[in-house]
Every structure is written in C-alpha cells, then in structure tokens.
Amino acid sequence: xxxxxxxxxxxxxxxxxxxxxxxxxxxxxxxxxxxxxxxxxxxxxxxxxxxxxxxxxxxxxxxxxxxxxxxxxxxxxxxxxxxxxxxxxxxxxxxxxxxxxxxxxxxxxxxxxxxxxxxxxxxxxxxxxxxxxxxxxxxxxxxxxxxxxxxxxxxxxxxxxxxxxxxxx
Amino acid sequence: xxxxxxxxxxxxxxxxxxxxxxxxxxxxxxxxxxxxxxxxxxxxxxxxxxxxxxxxxxxxxxxxxxxxxxxxxxxxxxxxxxxxxxxxxxxxxxxxxxxxxxxxxxxxxxxxxxxxxxxxxxxxxxxxxxxxxxxxxxxxxxxxxxxxxxxxxxxxxxxxxxxxxxxxx
Numbered sequence: 191x192x193x194x195x196x197x198x199x200x201x202x203x204x205x206x207x208x209x210x211x212x213x214x215x216x217x218x219x220x221x222x223x224x225x226x227x228x229x230x231x232x233x234x235x236x237x238x239x240x241x242x243x244x245x246x247x248x249x250x251x252x253x254x255x256x257x258x259x260x261x262x263x264x265x266x267x268x269x270x271x272x273x274x275x276x277x278x279x280x281x282x283x284x285x286x287x288x289x290x291x292x293x294x295x296x297x298x299x300x301x302x303x304x305x306x307x308x309x310x311x312x313x314x315x316x317x318x319x320x321x322x323x324x325x326x327x328x329x330x331x332x333x334x335x336x337x338x339x340x341x342x343x344x345x346x347x348x349x350x351x352x353x354x355x356x357x358x359x
Numbered sequence: 360x361x362x363x364x365x366x367x368x369x370x371x372x373x374x375x376x377x378x379x380x381x382x383x384x385x386x387x388x389x390x391x392x393x394x395x396x397x398x399x400x401x402x403x404x405x406x407x408x409x410x411x412x413x414x415x416x417x418x419x420x421x422x423x424x425x426x427x428x429x430x431x432x433x434x435x436x437x438x439x440x441x442x443x444x445x446x447x448x449x450x451x452x453x454x455x456x457x458x459x460x461x462x463x464x465x466x467x468x469x470x471x472x473x474x475x476x477x478x479x480x481x482x483x484x485x486x487x488x489x490x491x492x493x494x495x496x497x498x499x500x501x502x503x504x505x506x507x508x509x510x511x512x513x514x515x516x517x518x519x520x521x522x523x524x525x526x527x528x
Contacts, residue, residue: 192507197518198514201517215431222430261384262384262464263466268437268438268441269462270441272445273445273448275438276445277449297431305519310519313438339361344364344365345367347367347369349474351474
C-alpha cells in the first residue's frame with residue numbers, strides 16, 4: 191500500500207530545528223522520569239546533530255483511499271510504515287550502519303516544520319550512519335531501564351494468559 | 360519495551376471461530392469494494408483454515424507504564440509490535456515459510472474471543488507455514504489492485520513535496 195513517505199533532511203537549518211523540537215520534548219518528558227532515564231534520552235537527542243543522515247518517516251495525507259482492513263483497523267497504515275522502517279533498520283545493520291529511532295517529538299509541530307499537508311503525520315525521526323560500535327545489548331537494558339523478558343512470558347496458547355503446557359506439545 | 364504478546368492458536372475450535380470473524384468482516388468490507396478486490400480478500404481468509412500455524416499478535420494491557428515517547432506518541436507501541444511481526448516475517452522467509460498478515464477483523468470481538476483483558480488489543484492474525492510457492496510480486500500487484508510506486512515518489516528532501524534535485528546531490 192505504501193501509505194507513507196520518507197524525508198531526507200539535508201539542510202543544516204532544518205536538522206537543527208528538528209533537534210530543537212526533540213530537545214524540548216525531552217525536557218517535558220524528563221519531568222516525569224528519573225535521572226537515569228533522562229541520560230538515556232539525552233544520548234538519543236544528541237544523535238540527531240551527530241549522525242551522518244537524518245530521515246523523517248511519515249504517514250501521507252489522503253490515505254483513506256487505502257481501504258483494505260481500514261474499515262475496522264485504520265491504524266494499519268502505521269503498522270505498514272513501521273515495517274518499512276524495520277526493513278531499513280535491518281538493511282542498515284547489514285551494511286554496518288547504525289540507526290536510532292527517535293519518537294520524542296510533538297508530531298503536529300514537526301509536521302508544520304516540514305511543511306506537511308493536513309492529514310500527513312510524522313512517525314519517526316531516524317538517525318542513520320556509521321557508528322563507533324554496536325551495543326552488545328538493547329540500550330534500554332544497558333541503561334538499566336528495562337529487562338528483556340523471556341520468550342515464555344511473551345507467548346500464550348489459544349487464550350490470553352494461558353501458557354503452553356509442555357505435556358500437550 | 361515489548362508491550363505485546365503473541366497467541367499461538369492450537370485449538371481447532373478457536374481457529375474456526377477466528378475464521379468466522381474474518382469471513383464476516385470480509386463480507387462487510389466487500390460491500391464497499393469491487394469483485395476483484397473481493398477475490399484478493401477471499402484468498403487471505405481461506406489461508407486461516409489452511410495454514411500450518413495461526414498466530415495472533417496483540418498489544419498488552421497496562422502498557423501505559425511504557426513511558427518513553429508516549430507523552431506525545433502513544434501509538435508507538437503499535438509501531439513496536441509491527442516491527443516484531445516484520446522480524447517474524449523475514450525470519451520465516453529465511454526458513455522457506457510463508458506468512459500472511461490478516462487485518463480483516465473487528466478487534467473488540469477478537470479480543471473477547473481470545474479472553475483478552477480490557478486494554479489489550481489484537482493487531483494481526485498471522486497465517487504461517489509451508490507454501491507451494493512464493494509470489495513473484497506483491498499480491499496486491501498481481502491481483503491488479505495496486506502498483507508499486509517508484510522510489511522517487513516515496514522520497515522527499517527537507518520539506519514535504521520537494522523532490523531531490525540531481526544537480527545538488
């Protein structure tokens with residue numbers, strides 16, 4: 191369906207303005223979080239100024255014409271662009287490049303900055319480029335914010351909350 | 360963050376009930392579409408009864424505690440599960456397995472069927488397993504419903520609607 195567009199940010203002025211929006215949102219979010227989490231976010235925000243490429247992924251305007259599944263699941267266009275971003279992420283990794291997905295922004299203000307028409311909606315700021323090293327673990331884990339849950343926590347059988355019984359397998 | 364769960368449907372009764380919900384939604388959607396599109400949807404719906412494995416991907420309840428980016432972008436948990444599904448899709452393809460993502464259903468009714476708690480939300484019905492062959496092109500294309508757009512249509516530079524100028528590259 192491709193109900194999305196990517197913007198490659200080449201202008202330094204536009205990149206700086208995007209960084210400003212994200213930094214502002216970081217401060218607002220940090221008020222609700224402890225210092226450790228704020229450190230994590232600060233790393234993410236700095237990436238916007240330092241990375242080789244900044245891209246913005248956005249849902250397009252007029253996407254009501256993409257009808258499949260939209261009668262009951264209009265949010266599937268967001269799922270679609272997320273899959274496209276994940277493919278970009280994996281493709282970058284194969285090339286030895288890093289990518290950071292930043293979602294600390296007010297989408298309405300970012301849309302205005304990038305001259306988006308009504309109905310279009312920025313979904314992700316992507317920081318892409320060479321990195322010194324790859325994290326051995328997800329950053330949320332190494333920053334002590336969250337722990338990866340084991341597979342059996344994530345998987346139910348038939349009904350919500352029912353864990354697979356080994357006897358029946 | 361992993362704000363999601365997967366349900367592996369082993370019960371034939373549950374699978375049949377899921378098929379019933381999807382078939383019902385197909386009929387409702389078909390009213391708004393022409394016959395060709397309905398053929399496409401029928402293929403998808405049949406897959407639910409025929410495939411080796413049916414899985415349901417869902418957002419979990421209580422996900423308000425996943426705070427990063429949620430102040431302005433609460434829909435990022437859907438983006439997260441979409442990335443997980445895309446990874447599953449690619450991993451299946453590497454193993455020579457096919458996957459179909461069905462979003463023709465009423466999420467409230469599917470949630471009830473699968474005994475989900477308030478706040479949890481099914482996102483995708485996944486049909487997974489061996490296939491006779493892989494489509495040479497996306498199914499939407501071979502069914503004549505949509506055409507893949509060229510890369511230059513998908514990519515803007517700095518501002519919405521501005522196409523990269525080759526001179527400046």
